[in-house]
Amino acid sequence: MSTNRRRMRVASVVAGIGIVAVLAAGCARGGGSPNDTDDGGAAEASPGITDDSITLGITTPLSGPTAGPGTCTVAGVTAYFGARNAEGGVEFGDGNTRTVEIEALDDEYDPQKAKANYDQLKSSVFAMTAGLGTPTNRAWLDAAIADEVPQVLIMTGDPIFSNQEESPWQLGFVPIYQNEGEAFGELLAGSAEDHKVAILSQNDDYGEGYVEGFKTAIEGADNIEVVKELTYEATDTSVDAQLTELAGSGADVFFNAMSITPLVISSLQKSQELGWLPSWFLPSNTSSPSAILEPGGAAAFPGVYTVAFAQSAAAPTFAESEEGAAFLEQLAEYANYPDVPAFPHCVWSYQIGATLEEVFGNMTEPTRENFMEALRDVSGFTAPLMLEGSTVDTTQDGLPAVSTVQVQKYNGKGYAPAESWDE
C-alpha cells in the first residue's frame, strides 16, 4: 500500500516538475511595453552618492547555467573600479573625487529574482548597471522608469533599452542583435559568388533579432538564398536533430544564432561528424577561440566569422599587449578572477567601467538626472580593449552605447578583421 502510494506521489512530483520545465521554456519570452516617460524632478543629492563615494548596483546571474558570463559582468567592472579606487578614486565633474563601490546580487537569470534584487538595491545605490540578460532586465524596466533609477550600460541586445521614448532611464551597452546580424548579411551580400544559407536560431528575441538583421541586409541581394531555417529552445540539451536537417539542405553558409556555449561546441562537432562543412557565422558572445572554437574543432571549416567590438581575452596575443596584461592583472587582483576569461562579458564590463568613469567626469551635480544627461553625451570615446574602428557613442536615440561592429574571421588561433567575404 505505502509503496504504491509513494510511487504515485513521486510520479506526481516528477510530473509537476515536468510541467514547470515546459512552462518555463514557453514563458521565457517576456513582453512589456513601458509607457511611463515621466522624467522627474531634481533632488539635492540622489541616493547612493556622497562626497567621497558612489555605489552602483548590479543584478546578474551568478549561479545557474548563465553564471559563467554573469560572473564576468561583475568581475570586469569590479576590476576596473578596484584599480581606480586603489589610485585614490574617480574624479567627478563636480570637483569631488569618489571611490566607486559595487553591490552585486545574483538573479540566476530569473526575471522575478532580478526584480526583487532591484527592489532591494534601488534606494541604496545611485544607479544600476552592467547586469546581463534580456528577460531579467525587462522584468524591472517599468519599475526603474517609475522610480527614476538609471538602468544603464546593461548587457542585452534588446533594442527597447536604447529607445529613449520607451526607456527614458535606460541605455544598453552592447550592440543590438540586429546590428550583428546585419553585419554578417552585408559581408555575405558583398560576395562575388552565389550562396545558400542555413539558419539555426534561438527561439526568443535574441535569435529573432539576429535573423531579422541578417535578412534586412541580404534583401535584394540576388546571390543569397536562405534554403532552410530552424529554431531551438535555450533549454535544449542537444541540437543534433536540427543539424541533421540543416546538413541535408546543402547550404554552404551556416548562420548559427546561438547563445548557449556547450551547444555551439556540440554543433561544430556534430556538423563535422555529418560531413557538412559550411562557412559559419557566430554571434559575438559565443565565438570565443579558446572556449568554443578550439574544442569544437572549428579549424575544419572553410571560415568561421564573428562580429566584435572588443578584443578577445582568449586570443593568444591578448596577454602580450599592455592593455590586455593590465586587464588580466586587475581582474585577478580586484575581482578575484584568476583565470583568463572564456567569455567576452568580462572585457565588456571592464569597458562599461571606463565609460562610466568618462560619464562621472562630466557630471556637475550628484544627481541621477544629471548623470543621465552626462551619460547621453558621450561620443567618440574609445574604451580600453576596443577594436580599432569601434567607439562608444551614446548620443543617437535607438542605438546602444556601442553599435559599430566589425566582422572577423577565425585564423586558427584568434581573429583577424574580415573586410570582405572573398579575401
Added chain:
Amino acid sequence: MGTFIQLVIDGLSTGSIYAALALAIVLVNQATGLINFAQGGMAVLSAYIAWALNGLGIPLLLAILAAVVISFFLGAVIERYLIRRFERGDPDTAVVVTIGLLTLITGFCAWIWTYNNRLFPSLFPLETIQIAGAVISVRSLGTFIVIVACMLLLQALFLGTKLGLALRAVAINPASAAFSGVNVGRNLMIGWGLAAVLGAVAGVLVAPQLTLTPGMMDSALVYALAACILGGLSSPIGVVVAAWLIGVLENLAAVYVPFIGHDLKIAVPFILIFVVLFLRPQGLFGRKAVVRV
C-alpha cells in the same frame, strides 16, 4: 531514409545520456524507496573530480576510475550521514532534502571550479562510421555500449545476486529485511554508493559533449526523471528503453510532426508520461505493487 536513420541514431545517443542518470535514480529508488533529485549534481561532482585528477597529470582512464571509486564512498557517506536521518520519515521531506543537496553540490562545484565551462577530454575519438547513409560517431556508439553494459549489470545485480535481493528487500520492507538478518544500514550505503558510481559514469560520458559546468546535468535530470516514470521505477531495462524512446521520439516528432517542431519537442516526453501514467500507472516496465490483506 538517411535522415530518418540519422535522427533515430542521434536520439539513441542523447537518450543514452538520460538513461545513465535514470539508472542511478532507479538504483537509489530500489535500494531506499527515495527519488534522489541530487543525482545530477552528484554526477557533475564526480565528473569534476575526474577532471581535476586528470589535470594533475593522471591519465584519463585512471582518473575516471579513481573518480568512480571516490564517488562510491561519497555516495555512501551522503546516505549514512545525511539521508538516513530522513529515510524513514515523510517521503516529501526526503524529496526536499535531496533537492537541497542538489543546490548544495552545485554551489560547492561553482565555489571550487567556478561557472566557467571546462573542457573534458573524451574517452572516445571524434571519428565517425557510415552505416546505411547515416553517420554514427564513435563517441555516441561508445556511450551507447557503456550504458547497455551498465543496464545489464544492474539488471543482473537486482535479479541474480544476493546483494541485489538484499537491496530490494531493504527498499520494500526494511523491518522485515532486518528480521531476516539483512544489514539494512550497510545495504542502504551500498545502494547510494552504487548510484553515485553510475552518476559518475553518466557525468564523464556527458561532460565532453556539454563541457563541464556546475549546472551541466540540470536539463538531463528532467529527462532522466521522465524516463524513470515512463519506464517504471522498478525496472533498469525499462528506464533505459524509456530514455531511448524519449530521445528518439523527441527527434522524430520535431522533424516529422509539423505542429510540434523543434520548439515544442521538450513537451514530448511529458505528453508521453501523461499518456502512459493514465494507461499504466506503474510505467511501461514497472511492476504493480501487490498488497496482501
